[in-house]
Amino acid sequence: MSKIAFFSESGFDGKIPRDFDNMRTEYAWYVGLDATHHNIESIQSLDNDMYDLGIVIIPKTKIDYLMVYPLIEQMKRVCKKIGTMQEGPHWYFQDYPLHQQIWFYNILMEMDVIFAHNQIDVEYYKGLTGKENVFQNKSLMIEDKITPHIINTDARDGVIIGGNMVRWYGG
Known part of the structure; x- marks a missing residue:
């Protein structure tokens, strides 16, 4: 089995248990792939060739800091x-200043693989980068920690509205 790591701005290093209280989509993928998470800033302290695949979730903030951080060099x-x-949506980086847009594009071009939320975004990233290794990585929900609180299944009919109503989440 391949050894997989995720790198993000989340402030922890290690694995997430299946019954984690805040099982967001990215955390569910860590669990589903039996991956180890590392904070982006801790990558420099890791050993050479520790993982078969490293997947970074580029944060939406602190881009100027990331632009001078040796992310690609250290991941490789x-x-x-x-x-x-x-x-976020495929276009969120287009709202950034031009120098940050170019940096983001260059990061994409260094990747061996890109995972997108849906098939439309897959086609977008393929067109933007010319890369073939762009795949759909659907939302994943691990329900181990969720306890049913509605006994009547008819009461489960309806719509759930979520998110924090910011532009990149469609709010």
């Missing part, structure tokens, strides 16, 4: 293959 040192998992 630690991981045999590197990829990115989409964070």
Whole structure:
């Protein structure tokens, strides 16, 4: 089995248990792939060739800081293959200043694989980068911690509205 790592701005290193209280989509993928998570800033302390695949979730904030951080160099040192998992809509980086847009594009071009939320975004990233290794990485929900509180199944009919109503989440 391949050794997989995720890198993000989340402030922890290690694995997430299946019954984690805040099982967001990216955490569910860590669990589903039996991956180890590392904070982006801790990558420099990791050993060479620790992982077969490293997947970074590029944060939406602190871009100027990330632009001077040796992210790609360090990922390639630690991981045999590197990829990115989409964070937000495919166009969110287009709202950034031009120098940050170019940086983001260059990051995409360094990736061996890109994971997108849906098939439309897959086609977008394929067109933008010319890369073939762009795949759909659907939302994943691990329900182990969820206890049913509605006994009548008819009461489960309806719509759930979620998110924090910011532009990149469609709010």
